[in-house]
Amino acid sequence: MDEKRSAWERLQLIHDKNRPTIRDYIPLIFTDFYEMHGDRLCGDDKAIIGGIARLDDRPVTIIAQVKGRDINENKVCNFAMPHPEGYRKALRLAKQAEKFHRPVICFIDTPGAFCGVAAEERGQGEAIARNIAEFMTLRTPIISIVLGEGGSGGALALGVCDELAMLENAEYSVLSPRGFASILWKDASREEEASGVMRITAEDMVELGVAEAIIEEPRGGAHNDLDKISENIKEYLSQKIPEKCKKDIDVLLKERYTKFRKIGAFTE
Amino acid sequence: MFEDFFDVVKKRFNGSEDDYKPPMFKCPRCQETSPLSKYEELHRVCPKCNYHGRLSSRERILITADKDSFREFDSEMKSLNPLDFPDYDEKQEEIRESTGLCDAVITGTATIKGSPVVLGIMDSRYMMGSMGSVVGEKVTRAFEYATENGLPVVMFTASGGARMQEGIVSLMQMAKTSGAVKLHSEAGGLYISVMTDPTTGGVTASFASIGDIIIAEPKVLIGFAGRRVIEGTIKQRLPEDFQLAEFMHEKGFVDMIVERRKMRSVLSHLLKLHGYYPKEV
Numbered sequence: 001m002d003e004k005r006s007a008w009e010r011l012q013l014i015h016d017k018n019r020p021t022i023r024d025y026i027p028l029i030f031t032d033f034y035e036m037h038g039d040r041l042c043g044d045d046k047a048i049i050g051g052i053a054r055l056d057d058r059p060v061t062i063i064a065q066v067k068g069r070d071i072n073e074n075k076v077c078n079f080a081m082p083h084p085e086g087y088r089k090a091l092r093l094a095k096q097a098e099k100f101h102r103p104v105i106c107f108i109d110t111p112g113a114f115c116g117v118a119a120e121e122r123g124q125g126e127a128i129a130r131n132i133a134e135f136m137t138l139r140t141p142i143i144s145i146v147l148g149e150g151g152s153g154g155a156l157a158l159g160v161c162d163e164l165a166m167l168e169n170a171e172y173s174v175l176s177p178r179g180f181a182s183i184l185w186k187d188a189s190r191e192e193e194a195s196g197v198m199r200i201t202a203e204d205m206v207e208l209g210v211a212e213a214i215i216e217e218p219r220g221g222a223h224n225d226l227d228k229i230s231e232n233i234k235e236y237l238s239q240k241i242p243e244k245c246k247k248d249i250d251v252l253l254k255e256r257y258t259k260f261r262k263i264g265a266f267t268e
Numbered sequence: 269m270f271e272d273f274f275d276v277v278k279k280r281f282n283g284s285e286d287d288y289k290p291p292m293f294k295c296p297r298c299q300e301t302s303p304l305s306k307y308e309e310l311h312r313v314c315p316k317c318n319y320h321g322r323l324s325s326r327e328r329i330l331i332t333a334d335k336d337s338f339r340e341f342d343s344e345m346k347s348l349n350p351l352d353f354p355d356y357d358e359k360q361e362e363i364r365e366s367t368g369l370c371d372a373v374i375t376g377t378a379t380i381k382g383s384p385v386v387l388g389i390m391d392s393r394y395m396m397g398s399m400g401s402v403v404g405e406k407v408t409r410a411f412e413y414a415t416e417n418g419l420p421v422v423m424f425t426a427s428g429g430a431r432m433q434e435g436i437v438s439l440m441q442m443a444k445t446s447g448a449v450k451l452h453s454e455a456g457g458l459y460i461s462v463m464t465d466p467t468t469g470g471v472t473a474s475f476a477s478i479g480d481i482i483i484a485e486p487k488v489l490i491g492f493a494g495r496r497v498i499e500g501t502i503k504q505r506l507p508e509d510f511q512l513a514e515f516m517h518e519k520g521f522v523d524m525i526v527e528r529r530k531m532r533s534v535l536s537h538l539l540k541l542h543g544y545y546p547k548e549v
Contacts, residue, residue, distance in 0.1 A: 113473075115493035115501050120511060123521050125472030125492035129446055133478050136447040137454065152430075153442060153473040153492075160443050174430050174439045174470075184432055198435050199351050208350070210436055257451070260443040261408065264401035265348035265434070 004203075007195040010169040011177070014148040018223040020230075022049065022064040022107045022147065028230035029237070030055055030062065036093060038085075042122060045086030046077045047114070048158075050093040052102070056238055058245075061097035063090045063158060064107035067148070080149075081114035084127035087157050091131050098140045103241050106144040106158040111176065113154030128157040135160035136260075137253060141244035143237065145215070146170040162244050162256050165213040165236055166202035167229070169221055172210065173200040209263050213240075295319050297487050297512075311528050320485035320528055322465050324367075325374045325391040328424055332532055333378035333387060340376040341409060347371060347402045347434070356433040360395070369394045371402035372427070375410040380422070381536035382546025386414040388423040392466070399471055400431030404441025407475060411448035411459075420458035420544050422535060425476040429469020442474035449475050458542045460535065463490050463513065463522065477521070481538060484513035484522045485531075491516075 005013070013019070026033050030053035038044040050063040065082065068074030090106075097104045113124055135142060144161040150172030159172075166172065174180075177194035181187055185194075205211035215232050218225035244252060293307040294300075298317035307314065311331055312321035323331075329338050349356050364370060372394040378387045388410050390397045399407075407423070414421045430438040452459060461479030465488035472492050476482075484490060491511035499506055509515050516522045526534050 113492070115497045117498065117502060117506070117510070120491055120493065120498070121519050123477075123519070126477040126521055128473040128492070129442075129475070129477040132443055132474060133446040133450040133453075136443070136450050152439060153470055156439055156442055157473075160447075172436055174432060174435050180432060197351060197353060200436065205436070208437060210440060257447050260440055260447055263437060263440040263444065264405050265350035265437060266345050266401045266405055267348060268342060268345040 005169065007171065007177075007198070007201050008192045010171060010201060011195055013169045013221045014171065016221070016223060017069070019067075019148055020222050020226050021067045021069060022109065023066060023069075024226055025107070025147075025230055025233065026053070026062070028227065029234045030060070033062070036096075037089075039088035039092055041088055042085045045083050045089060047080050047082040047110070048086035048090055050089060055105070055234075055241060058241065059100075059102050060241065061093055061102045061104045062107070063093055063104060065110040065155075065158065067109055078114060080110045081112060082110065082154060082157075083114050083116075083119050084122040084124050087113075087127040087131050090158060091134055094135060094138055094142075098138050101140060103141040103143070103245055104138070105237060105241070106142065106161065107147055108144055108150050108155045108158050108172075109147040110151050110154050111149055112151035113157070128153045131157040132160050136257060139249050139253070141241065141247070141252060142256075143240055143244065145233065145236075146172055146211075151176065160256070160260070162252055162259070163213065163240060164205070164211040165215050166205050166211045167215050167222060167233075168202055168217040170202060171200040172205050173198055209259075313528055314487075317487065318527070319487040320465060322392050322426065324393060325369070325389040328389045329374070329378070329387070331528070332389075332422075332424075332535070333380060334382065338376050338378040338387065340374060341413065342375065342406050343370065345370060345402050345406060347400050347431075349433070350401065350437045351433065351435045353433040353435075363394055367391070367393050371406070372397045372399070373403045373406050375406045377413075377419070379546070380532060380539060383536060383539040383544045384419055384547065385539065385544070386410050386419050386421045388421065390424060390426040390464075390471075392426040392428070395431065396428035397426045397466075397471070398428050398431040398438070399441050399445075399474075400434040400438045401441065403427075403431070404438070404444050407445045408448040411445070411452045414457055415448075415452045415455045418455075418457070420460070420539060420542065421452065422460045422462065423475065423479070424462045424464055425467045425471055426464045427467060427469065427471035427476075429471060439470065442470050445475040446478060449478055453478075453480070458539070458544070460538060462526075462531070462535075464488055466490070468492065468494065482521065482523050483526050483531075483534070484516065484524075486513060486525055486527060488513045490522070
């Protein structure tokens with residue numbers, strides 16, 4: 001682990017073009033990955049991939065937002081900004097996991113849900129809301145990991161889980177620091193300052209009760225040692241998944257609800 | 269507030285009674301002007317195009333619930349400042365003074381033509397109806413109360429989305445509220461979501477969109493992303509009717525569009541159709 005970086009320094013790191021994506025991680029963490037396609041309603045959104053694989057020997061369902069490693073890949077995966085059909089594919093695969101008693105592992109890495117005409121016409125808000133509500137009572141364990149960017153509702157749609165882990169330099173926020181500065185201070189150029197006040201780092205998430213664990217990155221960041229960071233993620237999952245699977249499902253669901261239920265700051 | 273403003277204008281510019289012009293309302297949808305008194309008389313509905321303007325939560329209770337039936341929950345709940353965001357406390361204090369509200373939602377029990385309900389009403393005057401800790405907690409508690417007591421929920425939404433000043437804590441309110449809606453649903457409770465102007469962002473992407481029945485008022489704005497954000501992304505102007513209630517109805521995300529003057533009676537019928545009859549006295 002490195003010296004503590006500022007939120008701004010971490011944002012530079014996770015936007016580095018060499019930052020590993022889920023496509024780099026899957027072969028190093030899982031075996032027998034079979035990708036599944038489509039939401040059975042409208043289409044197949046390449047911003048979210050999903051499928052079945054083995055973690056150690058156990059079958060699991062993987063649902064992940066995908067960033068491209070170059071402009072061509074990004075054109076296909078829309079810079080990891082899902083449309084409603086991406087979220088509906090995720091829900092379909094989560095329900096499939098529930099049916100076959102497989103735990104679900106979600107990997108979050110998105111600037112946010114896509115903002116466009118088609119996304120609105122097909123109910124972006126409804127798709128996100130539906131996932132949040134359905135994941136809350138999904139009768140199988142769910143672990144989510146923020147790999148890089150955890151952008152707003154588009155991230156939360158894969159973020160209702162029994163335990164959330166953050167990679168050391170990952171961020172999770174209500175909107176981008178740029179958007180935040182633009183809305184609250186009418187000055188997008190103050191994004192660095194915004195990143196400082198917004199509380200978006202892994203440590204902030206643990207402190208605010210949003211995340212439970214931080215996965216250490218190699219010196220200099222995840223891209224410096226793909227094997228090492230993959231090993232760290234795998235080690236975390238190999239410990240947590242069996243632990244959650246052992247729990248009585250009704251207890252697990254109660255704990256999942258309570259995890260979110262208690263977040264908030266108010267007086268009465 | 270409007271009246272004060274027009275009084276000042278009247279005093280300053282009107283030399284004689286003969287020159288007096290009545291205060292006017294300019295509709296944000298059709299851009300036409302009508303006498304403000306006419307607009308108010310229709311409970312803030314544009315007489316020209318039927319746009320349903322914004323109501324305060326207290327006005328909404330008056331035209332929705334039976335007289336004196338509303339019992340408010342958590343009326344004193346106030347937001348703390350989880351990020352220690354500069355000026356947030358002061359800003360809220362100012363809005364509390366000017367609106368008399370503690371935050372952007374009022375919740376409680378009431379009856380509608382005798383049928384018992386849990387009622388939630390958002391108020392866009394309070395920081396654009398944004399959802400922070402207080403909105404999240406009050407909406408969640410309202411659903412939990414309804415679940416425990418076998419009551420239906422009627423929620424009038426009006427929100428610009430998440431409360432930016434509360435950062436990630438405001439985002440988590442989406443999970444909290446939607447979770448409570450889901451448990452209410454699993455217990456067999458009826459939830460009618462009524463979208464009013466505007467219903468956008470994190471509220472659209474959580475409890476507003478998952479009602480058993482979704483009603484919208486005419487011409488109100490409903491969407492996830494803001495219009496300007498989308499225009500910025502696609503680099504072109506959007507059609508006028510984009511994200512209006514009628515558009516969302518056409519696309520299949522709203523069950524029915526109901527005019528304000530008929531809302532109470534439609535809600536009453538729907539409640540009774542689900543077995544929520546007035547209690548025998």
